[in-house]
Amino acid sequence: MGFFTPATRTKSKLRMAIDGVSGSGKTFTALRFAFALGKRVAVINSESGAIQKYLDLSPDGQPWKFDICELANFAPTSYTAAILAAGQEGFDVLVIDSLSHAWAGAGGALELKDRVGDKNSFTAWKTITPMHNQMIEAILRSPCHVIVTMRSKTDYIIEPNAKGQMAPRKIGTCPIQRAGMEYEFDLYGTIDQDHFLTITKSRCPHPTIVDAVVVKPDANWIAPVREWLNDGLEIPADAFAVTEADLVKFEQRTSAGAVAAGPSNGAAAKPPSVAELLKGNAASAPVEPEERQGFATKAQREAIGQLCKALNITEDGLQAILKKRAVQCVADLTIDQAAEIIDRLNAKLPKPAEVAGVSTSGVGVTFVALTDKCTPQQVEEITSLLSELEQVTIGTTKNFVEFLTANNRANIAALTIEEARDLIGHLHRGTMGEWFKAPF
Secondary structure, eight states: OOSOOOOOOBOOOOEEEEEEOTTSOHHHHHHHHHHHHOSOEEEEEOSTTGGGGGTTOOTTSSOOOEEEEEOSSOOHHHHHHHHHHHHHTTOSEEEEEOTTHHHHSTTSHHHHHHHHHTTOHHHHHHHHHHHHHHHHHHHHTOSSEEEEEEEEEEEEEEEEOTTSOEEEEEEEEEESSSTTGGGGOSEEEEEOTTOEEEEEEESSOOTTTTTOEEESOOHHHHHHHHHHHTSSBOOOGGGOOOSHHHHHHHHHTSHHHHHHHOOTTOOOOOOOOHHHHHHOOTTTOSSOGGGOTTBOOHHHHHHHHHHHHHTTOOHHHHHHHHHTTTOSSGGGSBHHHHHHHHHHHHHTSOGGGGSTTOBOTTTOOBOOOTTSBOOHHHHHHHHHHHHHHHHHSTTHHHHHHHHHHHTTOOSGGGSBHHHHHHHHHHHHHTOHHHHHHSOO
């Protein structure tokens, strides 16, 4: 038999995340979806008893009766144990309200990092990241449908209210959890303070689900997802994990598990090379770096590698740069962090290297001033990102061309390196509205 076999579709267990500001309705919505998916519902609670206030409600006809686990602390290992227990006890649906505490709560990953690492955050994350990864693996391998809520970082904008008066409105900026968490879920949505749920990711292809914006969604709205989950062959029993031993079994099947295990002969682990730091690994990056929206682009990672080579920065030197930003590899940097590092390293180059077309001696790398015209690679990346965004928001390309014309730019190639870098950042973050508002 060859490497490939015919693909088959099996039934699925839902993995859904909902983030939102306080009072947006994320807990209520999570329960509504939970009782649309199953009868026996368990809740892992970290929100100080708030969810108990919904007991016996029946907005869709079925009274809400559920079992609850109050966590003593919010360490990722505590969540993992509770998730496994829900699978062992045979619940249909598990609601985790909220997953943010596993990251930023008392005893959560960030607090544990400070305790373990003292002043060495790099060493601390080598301990904390596997714990967090195991919690995520427990969610993905649970035999229950899993719906998690996450708090959003809150900000306020000033805009006209219903009376036409300028008034503050609370908005969520990003979920309080490890960056890139949205990649782990089949369905991801954000609820605002007006109770509008916006679906930003859906593996369910139903047209009423993909890119949906719906106010106070009910059991009927989630019905197409339930049908999609139940389409296919039965799920093999060994696809699930209900004990720590099961999780270890799955970890051993992956390269991430092999890396985490370290050398089997007891030898000291070899420190990562610059190449490894640039690429990242499965323990620190949940998906391939090229796919991680908002994180350092491939061009940025390559630029940092070239600059390190030009400046003779060693592995230890690059690790020190990363440690100051509490990350383990360049792939875990945000776009803005990567841009800052590139600017700082560029500033250390000999003056001749700042002139366009002049190569740094001995390394074959050309460095140019930020005010020079953007590179062909930047033009290609902007074109590709615009094409992707146009599929989601029709008219973006037209608005972009009009904006360039209004600002005396004939085309993308007329942008400077700095302008193109800023544009790429907005395209990755999905904040083109902000870019259109800012003059060059």
